[in-house]
Amino acid sequence: MSAVQLEEGIIRDDTIRSVSVGGTPADALVSSVRPDVKHWQHAIDEMLRWKSCPGQFGVDDQPEEAVLDTAIDYAVDQIEDAQGYPAPSSIIPSGSGRIAMEWNDGSFTVIIEFVALGRAIYTRFNHGKVEERRELNRNPKSRKLEMRG
C-alpha cells in the first residue's frame, strides 16, 4: 500500500475516513493534543460560517449544504482520530457548489474535492503531473469515505 509523506503527517491512499456528528460543536470533540488540531478547528469554524451565512459567495460558487456537511464530517473525523490527517494548506469553494481541500509538500500536491453528499475526488500530483485520481464514496456501513477501485 503506497503512502505519501505530506507535511507533518501522512495522507494515505487507502481509506479516507469520515464520521457524522449531527452538528456537534467541533470544540467538544477535541481529544487530541496533535498540534494541527487547532487548524482543523479553525477550518471547521470557517466552513460552518459558510453554511450559516450563505450569500457571501456568488450563486455559482456558494458551496452546497450537502457538500459542506461532507467536508465538515471529514474534518471532524481527522480531529477525532489520533492518526488523523494534518490540516490542509487551504480550503476554498471550488465552484458549482463544491469545496476543495489542498495539501502541499515539496513536489507533492494532494487535493480532495468534495462534490456531493458522501462523495469526493482525491487527486495526487507529483511535480505537476497527476499521479493518482480516485473517487471517494461514503460506505453506508462504516459511514467512512472510502476509495473505490
Next chain:
Amino acid sequence: MAAATIIDVEGQPDHAKPVGDDERLYRRILPGWYQPGKTKKIPQKAFMPRVWKSEERRGDFDGISIDRAALTTIDAASTMPNSGKKAHLCEFGAKDVRRLNLTVQPKPLPSNPAHSVIPELNSLDHRDAAKERIMEEQAIALRDIAILVYEAQ
C-alpha cells in the same frame, strides 16, 4: 514592471484587440480558509473551470475568466461583480499562459472591458477524463507561475 502592450489592430477598440505576449493578466481567487503560519500557496482549483452541472448551470463552458491588467485596476479586478465583496487577486503573464499551450481570448463585457477567457480551461472538456487530466496539470502549472498581488481581508 514594464507597461504592457496591447497589440494595435487598426480600427479596433483596445478591449477587443488581441492580447500581447507581454500583457499581464489577473485572476480572482475566492477567499477561503488558509492555514495560518504557512506561506499562502494559490490553490490549484482557482484555475480550474466551474463544472457543468446542468443546462441551467453550465459552469465555465467558454473558459475561465481573467482580466487584462492594462485595461483594469487591482481594485476593480479584485471586486466580485455580484456581491461587490473583495476576493484575492493573482497575476501572471500572457506569454506564460501560451507556454502551457493555452490561449487568451478577449471577451469584453459591458461592465468589464478587461474581461477575457482562457478557452481551453472549460467545463465541457471537464467531462472528458483525458482532457480533464490535462486541464488539472495546466492548472497546477498556472498556479505555480501566478503571483498573489492582492489579499482580501
